[in-house]
Amino acid sequence: MCYNKDGEVKMAIIDGKELRKKKLEELKERIKGTKKQLGLAVVQVGHDEASNVYIKQKEKLALELGYYFIHKNFEENVTQEELIKELNILNNDDKVDGIIVQMPLPHHLDASVIQNTISPLKDVDGLTYVNAGKLIQNVDGLVPCTPKGIIDLLDEHEIALEGTNVVVIGRSILVGKPIANLLVNRNATVVLCHSKTKNIAEITKNADIIIVAVGKKHYLTADMVKKDAVVIDVGINRENGKLYGDADFDNLKDICSYITPVPGGVGPMTVYELMNNVHLAYTLRKKK
Amino acid sequence: MCYNKDGEVKMAIIDGKELRKKKLEELKERIKGTKKQLGLAVVQVGHDEASNVYIKQKEKLALELGYYFIHKNFEENVTQEELIKELNILNNDDKVDGIIVQMPLPHHLDASVIQNTISPLKDVDGLTYVNAGKLIQNVDGLVPCTPKGIIDLLDEHEIALEGTNVVVIGRSILVGKPIANLLVNRNATVVLCHSKTKNIAEITKNADIIIVAVGKKHYLTADMVKKDAVVIDVGINRENGKLYGDADFDNLKDICSYITPVPGGVGPMTVYELMNNVHLAYTLRKKK
Numbered sequence: 001m002c003y004n005k006d007g008e009v010k011m012a013i014i015d016g017k018e019l020r021k022k023k024l025e026e027l028k029e030r031i032k033g034t035k036k037q038l039g040l041a042v043v044q045v046g047h048d049e050a051s052n053v054y055i056k057q058k059e060k061l062a063l064e065l066g067y068y069f070i071h072k073n074f075e076e077n078v079t080q081e082e083l084i085k086e087l088n089i090l091n092n093d094d095k096v097d098g099i100i101v102q103m104p105l106p107h108h109l110d111a112s113v114i115q116n117t118i119s120p121l122k123d124v125d126g127l128t129y130v131n132a133g134k135l136i137q138n139v140d141g142l143v144p145c146t147p148k149g150i151i152d153l154l155d156e157h158e159i160a161l162e163g164t165n166v167v168v169i170g171r172s173i174l175v176g177k178p179i180a181n182l183l184v185n186r187n188a189t190v191v192l193c194h195s196k197t198k199n200i201a202e203i204t205k206n207a208d209i210i211i212v213a214v215g216k217k218h219y220l221t222a223d224m225v226k227k228d229a230v231v232i233d234v235g236i237n238r239e240n241g242k243l244y245g246d247a248d249f250d251n252l253k254d255i256c257s258y259i260t261p262v263p264g265g266v267g268p269m270t271v272y273e274l275m276n277n278v279h280l281a282y283t284l285r286k287k288k
Numbered sequence: 289m290c291y292n293k294d295g296e297v298k299m300a301i302i303d304g305k306e307l308r309k310k311k312l313e314e315l316k317e318r319i320k321g322t323k324k325q326l327g328l329a330v331v332q333v334g335h336d337e338a339s340n341v342y343i344k345q346k347e348k349l350a351l352e353l354g355y356y357f358i359h360k361n362f363e364e365n366v367t368q369e370e371l372i373k374e375l376n377i378l379n380n381d382d383k384v385d386g387i388i389v390q391m392p393l394p395h396h397l398d399a400s401v402i403q404n405t406i407s408p409l410k411d412v413d414g415l416t417y418v419n420a421g422k423l424i425q426n427v428d429g430l431v432p433c434t435p436k437g438i439i440d441l442l443d444e445h446e447i448a449l450e451g452t453n454v455v456v457i458g459r460s461i462l463v464g465k466p467i468a469n470l471l472v473n474r475n476a477t478v479v480l481c482h483s484k485t486k487n488i489a490e491i492t493k494n495a496d497i498i499i500v501a502v503g504k505k506h507y508l509t510a511d512m513v514k515k516d517a518v519v520i521d522v523g524i525n526r527e528n529g530k531l532y533g534d535a536d537f538d539n540l541k542d543i544c545s546y547i548t549p550v551p552g553g554v555g556p557m558t559v560y561e562l563m564n565n566v567h568l569a570y571t572l573r574k575k576k
């Protein structure tokens with residue numbers, strides 16, 4: 001438990017499940033205002049166990065929201081041409097507002113080419129070059145879901161971003177790089193750290209907000225964080241059937257002013273943000 | 289004058305004119321290997337005095353290199369549709385390998401829409417969403433000229449980038465953001481600072497390399513820089529007919545291990561990089 005400057009008790013643990021619930025209610029209201037049934041298409045190659053689980057989660061929430069949902073599952077040996085043909089059909093299908101290609105793809109397929117076949121207007125993972133470029137240029141577009149979830153968690157708790165020093169650890173195109181850009185666009189000063197960064201603890205110790213997305217259990221330890229910092233933990237590390245974050249939650253929770261738990265922090269927001277992106281994609285496409 | 293760890297004198301001042309000369313000779317050799325005359329088209333709206341000077345510089349170097357050069361100059365009242373039509377003609381003209389729209393444009397034109405009408409394969413300013421997205425995703429594409437010039441200057445002096453702490457001051461889409469991305473792709477740890485950054489001197493004092501692009505005469509002062517840091521000055525500030533950089537050169541040159549002067553540092557590299565991008569655009573387009 002933490003206290004603010006006036007000695008009042010602050011709720012230190014950010015509850016992603018609670019915010020997801022609230023945001024879903026708001027989304028349901030927004031959906032009522034749309035003139036058509038929203039549609040999401042998921043393209044999968046092969047039968048990867050983890051992918052199956054993720055797709056089921058997406059399907060469940062999509063159906064709960066009343067979305068039209070298509071799951072196109074290709075065999076492992078599908079050719080790039082077949083996949084591109086299918087994506088072009090979905091690009092031109094007015095029932096479909098959002099398209100995602102479930103990663104990973106088999107090695108004989110060029111993930112970049114396939115991802116960039118998706119129309120930027122239906123790219124609800126925000127991974128096409130066009131949407132990545134819009135993000136860096138601070139132009140409205142579709143933004144990856146996990147970074148958007150992080151921003152929503154920070155905003156919900158009225159954590160100021162402008163003028164703060166933020167450290168992002170991890171430079172993936174799905175999390176680290178887009179969240180760094182979103183935060184720069186929100187007037188934070190951002191340090192993007194990664195595996196080649198030296199003296200990382202010296203950098204994190206100066207941070208008001210730390211976003212850790214490295215995929216290593218309890219990578220961020222208490223000695224790396226200054227008092228009252230905010231820690232956002234994007235890690236999902238499985239060990240003996242249990243989930244662990246990238247942050248050493250138990251030892252950090254009394255130092256931080258806010259921290260996200262794993263599970264129950266950033267994770268629950270991601271599928272909500274995907275559904276929200278489907279709605280946003282629809283509104284962006286109708287403006288065209 | 290500076291000394292390295294062994295007490296040897298190091299050349300502290302980075303000479304952009306000299307490197308430009310060397311790089312131009314290398315480019316001339318590369319051009320000999322191309323099967324066609326390279327072509328650059330510059331589209332200008334109105335008759336802005338500074339734009340005229342920049343275009344003349346580009347034309348001069350293009351002709352020196354034997355490029356085909358077209359300058360399309362529209363009146364101030366040209367419509368967006370006319371401009372888009374012209375850009376599409378240039379996109380489809382095989383004689384043209386690179387296209388730039390000279391900024392600024394009059395307010396009745398949407399600069400984003402016009403810039404993004406240029407085919408990403410001919411976008412030698414590297415400003416389309418597609419090329420900005422490729423840069424952040426570390427995929428080969430066309431990169432803005434000034435950031436490329438900075439990388440060439442650093443590489444020429446064998447200034448290590450991997451694992452260094454770099455501070456970039458200024459977050460423009462033409463300089464600050466792309467150089468930050470290029471440096472992250474080269475395994476530097478990058479802090480992107482801007483007008484909302486607090487305590488900037490504390491941040492710059494920890495930097496191994498500082499890149500300053502804020503457009504304020506002598507913004508970066510000696511007390512903001514640690515000994516033996518590298519300072520790259522992108523500023524071009526005119527005062528009473530004289531040019532000044534963003535760095536207080538006279539007081540910094542004895543502290544830094546390397547520093548670029550203004551004029552004669554980053555500036556001379558930029559037009560060379562444009563000509564190099566025309567060649568690169570040709571090779572990328574031929575691969576398609």
